[in-house]
Amino acid sequence: xxxxxxxxxxxxxxPRRTPGASSSRKVLQLLLAFSERRWEASxxxxxxxxxxxxxxxxxxxxxxxxxxxxxxxxxxxxxxxSQVMPLARAAQLANDLVRLAKPAMEEAARELGETVMLxxxxxxxxxxxxxxxxxxAMRFTxxxxxxxxxxxxxxxxxxxxxxxxxxxxxxLPPIIERRGLSVRDDLKHALYNRYAVSSGEIDEGVWAxxxxxxxxxxxxTVLSLAGPAARITDESRRIAISALQGYAGRIQRTISSYxx
Numbered sequence: 001x002x003x004x005x006x007x008x009x010x011x012x013x014x015p016r017r018t019p020g021a022s023s024s025r026k027v028l029q030l031l032l033a034f035s036e037r038r039w040e041a042s043x044x045x046x047x048x049x050x051x052x053x054x055x056x057x058x059x060x061x062x063x064x065x066x067x068x069x070x071x072x073x074x075x076x077x078x079x080x081x082s083q084v085m086p087l088a089r090a091a092q093l094a095n096d097l098v099r100l101a102k103p104a105m106e107e108a109a110r111e112l113g114e115t116v117m118l119x120x121x122x123x124x125x126x127x128x129x130x131x132x133x134x135x136x137a138m139r140f141t142x143x144x145x146x147x148x149x150x151x152x153x154x155x156x157x158x159x160x161x162x163x164x165x166x167x168x169x170x171x172l173p174p175i176i177e178r179r180g181l182s183v184r185d186d187l188k189h190a191l192y193n194r195y196a197v198s199s200g201e202i203d204e205g206v207w208a209x210x211x212x213x214x215x216x217x218x219x220x221t222v223l224s225l226a227g228p229a230a231r232i233t234d235e236s237r238r239i240a241i242s243a244l245q246g247y248a249g250r251i252q253r254t255i256s257s258y259x260x
Contacts, residue, residue: 026050027060031069031080036146040079088145097221098130100258101213101251105132105223108247112240114227116247117142119155119210121163121220124171126156129221142226151175151183154198154210155224161190162212162220195241199229207232211244213251223248 018025029050033041041049047057061078064070070078092098101118109116109132118130125147150160150171160168160175168187176183190196197209207229213221225240232240 026052026056027063030057030060031064034080040073040077042076043078046078092130092144095129096258097215097218097255100254101223102130102132104247104250104254105130108132108223108225108243109134112225112243114225114232114240115142117155117224117226118213119159119222119224121150121159122147124150126150126153126159126222148202149175149178151179153202154196154208155222157183157186157198158190158196158210158212158222158224159220161187161196162222194245197237197241205229207237209237209241209244211241211248213248215252215255218255223251
């Protein structure tokens with residue numbers, strides 16, 4: 001197969017730091033420290049995550065409580081409030097890629113009979129931008145907004161492979177420490193063959209595949225499929241990969257037409 005070129009858009013690069021915004025940056029980093037894997041945290045844990053003294057972190061937490069973005073749950077632990085939920089909905093509505101990809105995702109889910117997802121790279125994470133479920137029984141943790149570390153699962157590996165070589169090399173050491181040297185072979189395979197697969201890496205008993213959606217000037221994006229490994233035969237897996245690549249091409253053409 002023809003190898004693909006890594007993404008070279010500005011979103012894949014490390015953003016230039018805005019001068020004079022150190023405190024604001026830390027407050028936002030504190031907000032972004034919360035996720036589906038850590039939905040509550042103590043001030044000491046937050047201080048360690050964003051690299052500020054505990055006393056300073058208390059002030060940031062107090063500010064976010066004042067704005068009703070954080071509240072205290074069990075003793076000494078804080079979590080986000082429902083005040084942030086409209087932000088998530090606004091982000092979805094503003095993402096034209098999600099809207100443009102939706103028809104192809106819905107058709108793919110119907111044809112293949114499994115859940116189809118769109119993932120995008122943000123920093124060191126692969127974030128689920130949208131998901132279309134199939135009619136067959138099986139629910140996943142992959143809700144829109146769900147994130148996994150780059151290098152994990154089919155989507156995380158494919159997105160990592162799409163980054164420029166210098167960006168991949170910068171992110172690889174902690175990923176290799178976490179997942180082992182086989183990551184390098186996985187990335188070479190993903191780049192050359194235009195797909196990545198995983199089995200049981202994110203959810204036990206789940207097989208997944210992911211293919212690139214080449215979107216010039218946009219952040220790296222992949223189209224992924226996931227289903228129970230027990231009901232997806234080897235032949236079904238080959239069909240799913242090939243079909244996903246076709247649907248990814250359709251999405252690419254839709255985006256190109258939209259951008260003209």
